[in-house]
Amino acid sequence: MLFHSMTEADLDRVTAVTVDEPISWIPSDRYLDELAQGMYRPEWTWIAEDGGQVVGRALWWGQSRSEHPIALDCLHVDACVADRAAVAAELLTTSLKAFAEQGASKLPLYNLTLPYGWREDLAVAAALAWRRDAALAAGLTDEVERLRLEWTPDAGVPAGGGRLTFAEASDEEFLQVFRRIAVGSLDRETRRNLAAKGAEVAAREEMDFYLDCPGKREWWRLARTLEGEVAGLAIPSATPYNRNVGYLGVVPELRGRGYVDDVLAEITRVHAESGAELITATTDTGNAPMAAAFARAGYRTAQIRMIYSAPES
Structure with missing residues (x-):
């Protein structure tokens, strides 16, 4: 399996990825819009490729003026992969190593959005489980749960x-x-x-x-x-x-x-x-x-x- 950042030739394959789990993900229209603004970038977009097929992607995000990515917005590995957590962990480890080699003094975090009351939803809990295992295996071991609040x-x-x-x-x-x-x-x-x-x-x-x-x-x-x-x-x-x-x-x-x-x-x-x-x-x-x-x-x-x-x- 190959793990690498996106090239121009990979763009259509990256945007074709869809996530059918009830968990945060980035749809193609938002990705393309923010790619144009520099909040997503080819060198921050990492894919796992097996037999010429994209089976995983990690979309790292930063502000338009950021030198290095700030956070991981979307992590996905196809359900056809036998060990999704292992592939995801390798994808994260490889990209984090690249960011460190490029001079990032602070590694980006993984920010995962869940619905309120997620523990009562077995599908959401399962979607979180393998992503959590991957994050921990890649060295992102400090885990914090936060409320996201809104005023209107x-x-x-x-x-x-x-x-x-x-x-x-x-x-x-x-x-x-x-x-x-x-x-x-x-x-x-x-x-x-x-x-x-x-x-x-x-x-x-x-x-x-x-x-x-x-x-x-x-x-x-x-x-x-x-x-x-x-x-x-x-x-x-x-x-x-x-x-x-x-x-x-x-x-x-x-x-x-x-x-x-x-x-x-x-x-x-x-x-x-x-x-x-x-x-x-x-x-x-x-x-x-x-x-x-x-x-x-x-x-x-x-x-x-x-x-x-x-x-x-």
């Missing part, structure tokens, strides 16, 4: 509590607050980065990530109490597809007072007032306080995301 205008804009003020601030001021709110965070990725890299590096990388997102820097706000004490930050952001809740947090000494509701209300207000018809957000399933805050603000759980990534060295 019919939910109404949540009212702020009037206990915080929001204002623009310098990058250095934001960086200081990024460092502070990482302490004691329930977010798995934040805790992992803090342990592996320390507060300074973790905060800088988090901030740089949001600076690089499609959202505008002028949307960012520091939250302060009415007495002028820094309470946290609100970062409305965006993806290439829609507005989203980028990052929010409350400093450790002021947690437990309900300020998270005010911060989330501010982010929602910023997007709603500019006409957003959909605001998305994610949070770990284990972060019950944040999930509850989203529910209070009118966000509903739309999907589940399973994320597989390489452990931080």
Whole structure:
């Protein structure tokens, strides 16, 4: 079996692949559209070929200006293959090795979208099982389950509590607050980065990530109490597809007072007032306080995301 990135001659075969499992996949029209935008690329599109037939594909995605891919959007191996997990693992291992050799300092993750309540659906659970085995075998062993939430205008804009003020601030001021709110965070990725890299590096990388997102820097706000004490930050952001809740947090000494509701209300207000018809957000399933805050603000759980990534060295 051959594993290689796509050439121009492979395009029709790649787009002819269909997925009949009840799990996230990328249809040909979306792939071609985003290929033209540079979010999919031939060198990021990997296939498994057996006897001249494409029996597997891995579609890695990045932003149009990305030097290296950010995430795996779609992994498929044909049901005719005896060991789908083994072929998928080899496909992932080969492509990840190529990305590392091309200079990627951080390996892309595998972002797998599932319907809410997927554990009760045997077909979805089976579709996840072999993909999960492949991801783990390829070294993407850090597994996180996240809620994917949505706000639409019919939910109404949540009212702020009037206990915080929001204002623009310098990058250095934001960086200081990024460092502070990482302490004691329930977010798995934040805790992992803090342990592996320390507060300074973790905060800088988090901030740089949001600076690089499609959202505008002028949307960012520091939250302060009415007495002028820094309470946290609100970062409305965006993806290439829609507005989203980028990052929010409350400093450790002021947690437990309900300020998270005010911060989330501010982010929602910023997007709603500019006409957003959909605001998305994610949070770990284990972060019950944040999930509850989203529910209070009118966000509903739309999907589940399973994320597989390489452990931080």
